[in-house]
Each structure stands twice: as structure tokens, then as C-alpha cells.
Amino acid sequence: MTGTDQAAKAVTAAAVESFRDTPDPRLRELxxxxxxxxxxxxxxxxxxxxxxxxxxxxxxxxxxxxxxxxQEFILLSDVLGVSMLVETVNEEGGGTxxxxxxxxxxxxxxxxxxxxxxxxxxxxxxxxxxxRVTSADGSPLAGASVDVWQCSTDGFYDVQQxxxxxxxxxxxxxxxxxxxxxxxxxxxxxxxxxxxxxxVGVLLDATGRHPYRPAHxxxxxxxxxxxxxxxxxxxxDGPYLDSDAVFAxxxxxxxxxxxxxxxxxxxxxxxxxxxxxxxFDIAVQPxxxxxxx
Amino acid sequence: MTGTDQAAKAVTAAAVESFRDTPDPRLRELxxxxxxxxxxxxxxxxxxxxxxxxxxxxxxxxxxxxxxxxQEFILLSDVLGVSMLVETVNEEGGGTxxxxxxxxxxxxxxxxxxxxxxxxxxxxxxxxxxxRVTSADGSPLAGASVDVWQCSTDGFYDVQQxxxxxxxxxxxxxxxxxxxxxxxxxxxxxxxxxxxxxxVGVLLDATGRHPYRPAHxxxxxxxxxxxxxxxxxxxxDGPYLDSDAVFAxxxxxxxxxxxxxxxxxxxxxxxxxxxxxxxFDIAVQPxxxxxxx
Numbered sequence: 001m002t003g004t005d006q007a008a009k010a011v012t013a014a015a016v017e018s019f020r021d022t023p024d025p026r027l028r029e030l031x032x033x034x035x036x037x038x039x040x041x042x043x044x045x046x047x048x049x050x051x052x053x054x055x056x057x058x059x060x061x062x063x064x065x066x067x068x069x070x071q072e073f074i075l076l077s078d079v080l081g082v083s084m085l086v087e088t089v090n091e092e093g094g095g096t097x098x099x100x101x102x103x104x105x106x107x108x109x110x111x112x113x114x115x116x117x118x119x120x121x122x123x124x125x126x127x128x129x130x131x132r133v134t135s136a137d138g139s140p141l142a143g144a145s146v147d148v149w150q151c152s153t154d155g156f157y158d159v160q161q162x163x164x165x166x167x168x169x170x171x172x173x174x175x176x177x178x179x180x181x182x183x184x185x186x187x188x189x190x191x192x193x194x195x196x197x198x199x200v201g202v203l204l205d206a207t208g209r210h211p212y213r214p215a216h217x218x219x220x221x222x223x224x225x226x227x228x229x230x231x232x233x234x235x236x237d238g239p240y241l242d243s244d245a246v247f248a249x250x251x252x253x254x255x256x257x258x259x260x261x262x263x264x265x266x267x268x269x270x271x272x273x274x275x276x277x278x279x280f281d282i283a284v285q286p287x288x289x290x291x292x293x
Numbered sequence: 294m295t296g297t298d299q300a301a302k303a304v305t306a307a308a309v310e311s312f313r314d315t316p317d318p319r320l321r322e323l324x325x326x327x328x329x330x331x332x333x334x335x336x337x338x339x340x341x342x343x344x345x346x347x348x349x350x351x352x353x354x355x356x357x358x359x360x361x362x363x364q365e366f367i368l369l370s371d372v373l374g375v376s377m378l379v380e381t382v383n384e385e386g387g388g389t390x391x392x393x394x395x396x397x398x399x400x401x402x403x404x405x406x407x408x409x410x411x412x413x414x415x416x417x418x419x420x421x422x423x424x425r426v427t428s429a430d431g432s433p434l435a436g437a438s439v440d441v442w443q444c445s446t447d448g449f450y451d452v453q454q455x456x457x458x459x460x461x462x463x464x465x466x467x468x469x470x471x472x473x474x475x476x477x478x479x480x481x482x483x484x485x486x487x488x489x490x491x492x493v494g495v496l497l498d499a500t501g502r503h504p505y506r507p508a509h510x511x512x513x514x515x516x517x518x519x520x521x522x523x524x525x526x527x528x529x530d531g532p533y534l535d536s537d538a539v540f541a542x543x544x545x546x547x548x549x550x551x552x553x554x555x556x557x558x559x560x561x562x563x564x565x566x567x568x569x570x571x572x573f574d575i576a577v578q579p580x581x582x583x584x585x586x
Contacts, residue, residue, distance in 0.1 A: 008381045014540050015374025021501035031500065033338045035373055041330035042378045045323055049394075049523070052379045056366045063356005063366075073349045073356075080328055081308025085335045086345045088301045101342075207324065208314035230342070247307050 012039040058199055065198040069159040071103040075200045078102065078246035079209075087230070094136045095283040098231050099248040102218065103194075104157045109147050109171035115270065117185040118172040121165060124153025124187030127257065127276040128269045129233075133180045133221055136285045140180030144223035144284075148172045148184065150216070155192030185269065188257055188276050191215045191240050204245070214240040214249060219282065226284040233280050255280050305332040351492055358491040362452040364396040368493045371395065371539035372502075380523070387429045388576040391524050392541040395511065396487075397450045402440050402464035408563065410478040411465040414458060417446025417480030420550060420569040421562045422526075426473045426514055429578045433473030437516035437577075441465045441477065443509070448485030478562065481550055481569050484508045484533050497538070507533040507542060512575065519577040526573050548573050 015035045022028035047055070065072040077083045083100040091098050112118065133144045150170045151157050158165040170189075174182045193211035196204060204211050215235040222228045232248065233255040234241060241249055257276040260266065266273035308328045315321035340348070358365040370376045376393040384391050405411065426437045443463045444450050451462040463482075467475045486504035489497060497504050508528040515521045525541065526548040527534060534542055550569040553559065559566035 004381060004384055004386060007384070008378055011374050011378045011381055011540055018502055019500050022499070023501060024499070027499060030338055030340065030344065033334060037330050037334035038373060038375055039378050041326060042375060042382060044330075045326045046382045047323065047379055049379065049383055051323065052376070056364070056370065059352070059366050060356055060359045060364070063353055063359065066353045066356065071349070071353070073352050077349065080331060081304050082331055082335060083345070085301055085304045085332055086340055086342065088297060088304055089335060089339045090342055091297055091300070093297060206315070206317070206320060207312050208316060209311055247304055
């Protein structure tokens with residue numbers, strides 16, 4: 001071991017030790033682990049002073065890009081696969097798979113009734129999404145809340161186009177009926193690029209990565225006595241399903257948005273044929289003691 | 294291996310692989326390494342979604358605290374020991390030891406002549422710092438630039454007290470003479486708390502850590518054909534030498550600020566006795582081919 005290696009180990013030991021008196025044991029564990037892993041990165045990759053300065057400037061720029069409707073740190077976490085990994089390590093298996101929250105859950109969804117439309121623009125391919133929410137054992141969950149958000153047919157969320165889309169376009173907060181069902185009218189969402197006009201765009205550009213996400217609709221499902229579930233459904237057969245910029249595609253979440261031509265079925269959903277219909281079951285898991293603790 | 298472990302490994306593999314086409318090989322190495330180490334942290338510590346959300350909010354707050362005279366990300370890097378570790382792994386041994394840049398090198402130091410004062414407040418214990426800059430083999434380096442910055446006797450840098458201290462107080466950019474010497478008049482700096490009115494202060498408070506740094510004077514020394522050196526000298530016998538909040542103390546950098554009572558020596562330095570005198574030699578290393586590359 002060279003003198004510098006010894007000196008480096010001493011710095012790591014001192015930084016880990018500095019957190020020894022942290023009153024909250026979980027915070028202590030998270031911070032001491034953070035120091036160990038960050039230091040292990042520095043010791044392996046040996047960034048130069050200039051590279052470290054660039055990293056500081058980069059993170060500063062990420063922070064300064066954030067505002068109430070733009071969350072560049074979530075976006076950075078997303079493109080590094082960290083958001084998806086956090087989702088994955090928190091999954092217990094058994095119900096519908098989870099996936100990333102993404103950076104666009106930044107405003108409250110307006111309360112809507114089953115059958116309402118969430119599309120306020122009337123541009124795009126008419127679509128009905130019909131969900132059934134159950135517990136992991138298949139029993140329907142009445143009164144579960146289903147928070148929905150999606151982009152427009154042009155690939156933008158309401159908050160990205162404040163001059164074009166009314167706030168709340170593509171969003172809705174629903175409750176399931178006695179059979180655990182809820183449905184709503186919308187337009188088929190488009191694939192879209194994540195925002196590239198900030199530091200995350202610089203990163204993608206410098207690394208030859210495309211910024212696209214396959215078309216999807218976001219959900220957060222919450223039911224009494226169950227773990228909240230954050231997930232998407234992805235539109236089958238669209239582009240970028242195999243190269244999502246944020247690594248969030250799971251096969252079980254890819255849903256058929258089938259074309260329906262029958263006028264009678266269209267009438268049942270208060271739309272005109274032809275329309276696209278996605279039927280999807282969402283199963284959430286009962287809470288465990290661990291969740292309560 | 295459980296299904297979730299396999300899914301987690303798949304996320305990491307996809308995120309590492311996404312950087313495969315990065316044109317710059319060093320950027321590719323740094324980013325793929327970053328993904329591996331960040332993911333290894335997440336897999337070991339298994340942060341909950343709420344903990345991840347807190348981390349995102351925390352980093353956002355760090356970025357938003359930054360402005361042209363406040364660098365909260367450097368401060369965060371400092372208190373996690375990362376800045377000191379980066380310095381340490383970049384050290385090649387042989388010359389004066391380096392230490393962290395710190396967050397206060399945010400304005401240009403005014404050009405001054407050897408013998409000038411850098412203290413514009415005239416409050417504190419009069420002090421002379423006499424340096425000799427040499428190459429690693431001991432040969433004096435003429436015309437080397439020596440950038441100096443320090444806090445006041447009250448423990449604040451000029452940029453922290455814009456209403457009290459004139460900008461440039463405690464700062465100076467000097468050149469060494471033909472013998473590699475430079476000296477300046479100042480006041481003995483105080484130990485001080487790093488700024489605690491931002492997210493880094495929240496971190497220190499939550500973890501029971503004190504915010505103090507032992508008294509020191511910063512230097513960046515640059516000489517033709519030599520590696521730039523960023524270092525401090527620390528005032529011997531002051532508090533916090535053994536618990537610096539940013540882990541930057543090295544024994545070789547602790548300097549005696551000896552009291553001098555002789556009127557003749559005071560006259561030679563254009564001060565009045567008694568005063569404190571720190572004499573310190575700084576050796577910088579010749580550039581290697583690696584530096585040029």
C-alpha cells in the first residue's frame with residue numbers, strides 16, 4: 001500500500017466515524033453507507049480535481065434547473081437507472097409490478113368520476129382505459145384511489161405547455177366502485193423525449209443516448225390496508241419499448257390498446273367508434289407489519 | 294437469488310450498458326463507474342421510496358442554495374470527506390501536501406506585491422506570513438503565483454459579510470521573488486463554523502456533528518512546469534485541529550505562528566512588536582507527461 005492509499009483510507013475512516021453520534025440509527029446507516037460507496041467510487045475512478053469541479057458545477061446546474069414544475073434531480077436519477085432500482089428493491093413481489101414515479105407528478109390531479117374524460121384538448125386518438133383494482137388475492141378493492149397522469153398526443157405533459165394545455169389535462173384522481181372498477185376516457189399518449197433543455201439533456205447528448213420514453217400512462221393506486229403502488233401501463237407495439245431512457249419498462253406492464261370498431265361498445269363508453277380500449281387489472285399488496293413500522 | 298435481486302441486477306446492467314456509445318472513453322468510464330457504485334449503494338442500503346424522495350429534495354435544496362458566492366455542493370462534498378479524498382488520490386507525494394479548496398475561492402484575489410497587507414479591517418492579532426516556494430528538489434522558484442485567502446479574526450470570509458468587509462479582505466495574489474520568497478502582512482485567522490444556514494447545516498445538526506474548522510490560511514501555488522498545488526497552513530495549538538468538519542488537516546501543514554517580541558524584526562516586516570510570524574516552505578512538483586496529456 002502506498003502512502004497515498006493509506007492517506008485515502010484514513011480520510012474514509014474519519015468521514016465514516018464522523019457520523020457515529022447520529023441519533024437516528026437509520027440515518028446513520030444511510031449516511032455511513034453513502035460515505036463508503038462514494039469514497040469507493042473516488043478511490044476506484046480517481047477523478048482529477050478538474051473532473052470533481054465539473055461534477056460540482058454539474059450538480060449545481062441540476063439543482064438550479066429545478067422549480068415547482070421541473071424536477072431535474074428526479075430526471076437525473078431516472079437516466080442513471082437509480083429511480084428504477086429504488087422501485088425494484090422495494091418491490092415485494094406478488095402484485096402488479098411497480099415502476100418509476102418520473103418527474104411529472106408535480107401538481108395535484110383534479111378529482112374526477114369514473115367515466116369522465118381526462119383529455120381536455122380533444123386532439124388525438126380516442127381511447128378508453130378500464131381498470132380493475134384488486135388485492136393480491138384477486139378480491140376487488142372498492143374505494144381505492146387511482147391517480148392518473150399522462151402526456152398529450154404530442155408527447156407533452158400539461159406543465160410543460162402552460163400556454164397550450166390547461167393545467168389538469170391528462171390528469172385525474174378517481175375512486176374505484178364496489179367491484180374495484182374505474183374507467184376513463186382519454187387520448188392515446190405518445191412516446192416522447194424527456195426534457196433535454198437542462199443538464200440531463202447535456203448528459204444524454206455527450207453520451208450518445210436518445211431521450212425517448214415509450215408511450216405510457218402513469219398510476220398511483222392507494223387502497224386501505226395495502227401498500228401504495230406507483231406504476232405505468234405501456235402502449236404495446238409503440239417505439240422505444242426496448243430502450244426506455246429511464247429503464248422503466250417491465251413486460252407485465254405492456255398493455256394492448258386494442259382498436260374497437262363496434263358502435264355498441266363505443267356507446268357503452270360514451271365514445272364513437274372506432275376507439276382504442278385498454279383493459280388492465282392492478283393488484284396491490286396487503287400491508288405488512290414492516291410497512292407500519 | 295430472488296426475483297427482485299435478478300430484476301435489480303437487470304436494471305444495473307441496462308443502465309451501465311446505456312453509456313456504451315459515449316464517444317469520450319474517460320467520460321464513459323466515469324459514468325459507468327458512477328452507475329455501478331450508486332447502484333451498489335441502493336442495493337446494499339435499500340432506501341425506501343420516501344427516503345429516495347427525501348434525498349431528491351435534499352439535493353435540490355443544496356443546488357438552490359448555491360449562488361455566485363455560496364457553493365453548497367462543495368460544502369456537502371467537504372463534510373462527506375469526498376473533497377479531501379479527491380485531493381488525496383491526486384497527490385503524487387514528494388512536495389508539500391495538498392488539501393481541500395473549500396467553498397470560499399469564489400472571487401478573484403486582488404493582485405498584491407510582496408510585503409503588502411491583505412487585512413483591510415485592522416482588527417485582530419497582527420501577523421506576518423513568510424513563504425518560500427521551491428521545486429520538489431529544493432531549488433527556489435521565481436515568479437511563482439501564490440493565491441492567498443483567509444477569514445477575518447471573527448471567522449468570516451469577505452463574501453460572507455458584504456456589509457462589513459470590503460471585497461478582497463483577506464485575499465491576495467502574489468508572485469515570488471528571485472529566491473522564491475514572498476511575504477505578506479495579515480491578522481491571525483480564527484477557527485470558524487462552516488456556513489450552517491443551508492442544507493449542509495441541517496445535515497450536521499441531524500447527525501450531532503459540530504461545524505468547526507481549525508484556523509487556517511488557504512493557498513494555491515502555480516509555477517511554470519509544475520503541478521498546481523492547493524493547500525492550507527493551519528495555526529498550531531488552535532481548537533478543532535483533531536476534528537476538522539471537512540477532514541482537511543494534515544500534520545505536515547500545521548505551522549507555528551510564533552510570537553515575536555523584538556522591535557528590530559518587527560521593523561523588518563513593517564509591523565510593530567509583538568506580532569505573530571509564520572514561516573513556511575512550499576514545495577511543488579515538476580509536471581509529468583501525465584499532466585500534459
